[in-house]
Amino acid sequence: MELPADAVIVARLRARDEAMFAALLDAWSPGMLRVARAYVGDEHAAQDVVQEAWLGVLRGIDDFESRASLRTWTYRILVNRAMSRGSRDARVIPASALTLTAEDYAPTVDPARFRGSDDPYPGHWRSHPERWPTPESELLARETRRYLAAALEQLPARQRIVVTLRDVEGYSSEQVCEILAVSAANQRVLLHRGRAALRAALEEHFTQEVPA
Numbered sequence: 001m002e003l004p005a006d007a008v009i010v011a012r013l014r015a016r017d018e019a020m021f022a023a024l025l026d027a028w029s030p031g032m033l034r035v036a037r038a039y040v041g042d043e044h045a046a047q048d049v050v051q052e053a054w055l056g057v058l059r060g061i062d063d064f065e066s067r068a069s070l071r072t073w074t075y076r077i078l079v080n081r082a083m084s085r086g087s088r089d090a091r092v093i094p095a096s097a098l099t100l101t102a103e104d105y106a107p108t109v110d111p112a113r114f115r116g117s118d119d120p121y122p123g124h125w126r127s128h129p130e131r132w133p134t135p136e137s138e139l140l141a142r143e144t145r146r147y148l149a150a151a152l153e154q155l156p157a158r159q160r161i162v163v164t165l166r167d168v169e170g171y172s173s174e175q176v177c178e179i180l181a182v183s184a185a186n187q188r189v190l191l192h193r194g195r196a197a198l199r200a201a202l203e204e205h206f207t208q209e210v211p212a
Helices: 005-014 017-037 041-065 072-088 139-154 156-169 173-180 185-211
Strands: none
Touching: 005 017, 005 041, 005 072, 017 041, 017 072, 017 156, 041 072, 072 173, 139 156, 139 185, 156 173, 156 185, 173 185
16 A cells, blocks of 8 residues: 555544554554664564554654654654663663774775785785575575575674665665764764675675585
């Protein structure tokens, strides 16, 4: 079901239109659950966070000022609820954790894989990475998605949430910065490092599958 414009949704929610609320639940809850899961320790906690976020939406809809899109505003409520719940969980992501450290500026690929400055072709690969198998079959595609999801779970928390919002939920960099209250530079570096880690995990996975 294609949702109407924000102004229509907001008006109907303020009128306590149950059908409109049910449509929003169906459309946005799966993505909200994935984002909540990046913050808290288990699926049940993530479901609780999503329920709390929807309650926050209903309680706050009369004061919604349309400074951001309704979906962005809803996700900001979700992230706030997730961080509050995460304070009782080892996976909590305090706002300070999204500040970059020296580690975030370290190379994302082992420098030893590139030719040195004294080589005729400095900066080039010493040897090209192994060719990955093409996920031609649905079976291989499903296996790859499962492996990628597991690799995403293993990312540092701050990278995991940025990658989830950008690459899983499809938010723009500007929207992620608004949801997480981080700078564009921080968002860009965290996204790059998260994507690089996932590429490295896939490279390891696929090269193990390539026959010698």
